Amino acid sequence: MKLIIDELEERISKAMESVAAVRLCAAVVRPAADAKFGDYQANGVMALAKQVKTNPRKLAEEIVANLDLSDMCEPPEVAGPGFINLRLKADFLAARLLEINGDADRLAVDKAAGRKTIVVDFSSPNIAKQMHVGHLRSTIIGDAICRMLEFLGHNVIPQNHIGDWGTQFGMVILGLWHVCMAEEKYAGQEPYYRTELEEMKAHATDRKTLEDICRRIRKRQEEDWREDSYESTGDGKKLFRPFLDKLPTRDESVLWGKILSAYQYMNMLEETIAGMGLRNPTLVDGKVQDIPFELLSRHVTAMLQKGGKQNQQECDAWAHVRRLTMKQCNEIYRLLNVTLNDSHVRGESAYNDDLPGVVADLKKAGLAGESDGAVCVFPEGFKNKEGQPLPFIIQKSDGAYLYATTDLAALRYRVYKLKADAIVYVTDSRQKLHFEMLFAVARAACWAGEDTELTHVMFGSVLGEDGAPLKTRSGENVKLRELLDEAVERARAVVEQKNPELSEADKVKIAEAVGIGAVKYADYSNNRTSDYVFSFDKMLAMEGNTAPYMQYAYARIKSIERKAESKDVDIETELASVKELTLADAAELDLAKHLIRYGEAVAAAAADYRPNYLTSYLFELAQKFSAFYTNCPVLSAEPAKRPTRLLLCDLTARTIKHGLGELLGITVVEQM
């Protein structure tokens, strides 16, 4: 069914148009600012009065006289300087409730008028790294957006644009090679990539000792590399090739831990050796050549990107690490109850072959040119520090491509191949300028026309209690896994305290739903554009706008339904046979009027990609239900009142379950 607010907007706008003889009037219908003004108010008459230079109250009176809302509202009232106040009729309200009751799947929320193909770009973790708190917001906000748009009937294409290509992959591959050496050649010893990492950290300020350590590492690396061969020096055929081949059979969690360590080791090593003047041999075009040690990983990156038979090992190593990373990510997605899966992954590497074409096409179009050795586009309206045009760099002076290039290639793919009507990028607000320029270039190149909507759905940072971006005590990013585990653990402690008699299985289930739900809900309930302070205590509090409060409201309703049996109340029959409602108590009316507005909340949240509009609605719903619950007994109500109250309970439960569960991916529990 059509949203009430839209229906009112349409009818009042038409009345305004005919009374004032002005085309395209806006009634500006909003929920009433105060319940004493009714349920809705139209604010647009004052602006119209100004436009046609007439008295707003008088104009409002005329509009009301030309308006027939008798099927929905009590006679409209003109108030204040020219507001039109509207109060829904009781029988209209009742009819709506019954309509919702009859629609189990959609709660009588219509699909959007025009079905669009919408690409949503979100989550985007990096290969060979663990997901950390920085990925939380993109992942869950993006998921909520997908779920809402999908529910509204759009063709949603989630895209997980993972960081699986780029300059750091040489380090990833070298890291894996170190894992191999530690296991195969130095088996039985503590892996050197771990001990040496600690060593480098310990002497971080002692340059002399660091140099000694790095020389030793370099020397061993050269020896290992020379030995790892059968046919020609450093071909990797002796140890690395067999190591790669048996990777698929390994215990993945153990291997994953090693990869993470080795990657950290490579990062540290490369940073440390810079400027030491060390050189190391490697194969360049089939010949052994000395190159600066710190350039080794970039050399390996180049081998990977070149591909082909000679670089098969590099490609295989990359593929293994990529596969393992996605397994870890999928595990987090499962925990977070996010719908992303492997079919949505289309990472940077997928666009690798398109990048030269992107640059060539932009050059051909006269948009891109060389500047200081780099290929740049200078979109209109962007200035740098000196007031000069700001470059959007699409190819570095060394020939390498950047994320600007990849994003352009992806955008083009999404418009041309996926037929996107809209592309939504869910990333943090620091990338605002990047996306503004990206969109400007895409428009200039006509890769996105006026009818293609490009939106940067940005969000703020997650802060610690100290107001700085959330980090561990040692200054590292907080691992998402650890964060979620702690939330579940804390929720478990509360369940244990509040409801010790529950079964172990129930406790586990409730703790996960409440813990994860709390983290997600806390994020959703904040305005996404602002930073927020992460606090377990606040998000797990049972009071206030939190997941547990919502889940508790739901659990109470389910409890009523369970109790019904022992009181010989057949809920199903009573609900199915309810034809007339007896909405009398203030709490009943208040709850009923809120229930019929679910569709408005979903539409508002989806239109602006703001989940907090939905959480606000749900919180108010739970509050109104709680008031109803304390004031209006259900099972012990007199027979005339009971069906209505049961219906209100059931609709509230279904709405919470739909909003929380289906649209936000927060699990509800039957008891807690």
Added chain:
RNA sequence: GCGCCCGUAGCUCAGUAGGAUAGAGCAUCGGUUUCCUAAACCGAAGGUCGCAGGUUCGAGUCCUGCCGGGCGUACCA
């Protein structure tokens, strides 16, 4: 320097085209349990919407200046 975002109750935040007396939650104070989960409910108190101008019948919302904070700003993503 320039650009963008932010500044609302003691704290954390809403405020969806410029609309009526600026709202929640937490914390504080007071009340509610023979009754469906008190993980709850009801009430009280709490504000110069950073400051100063301007536009408007009407400004937390739009414009200008200032103060304070965050982020970004040519080869990271």
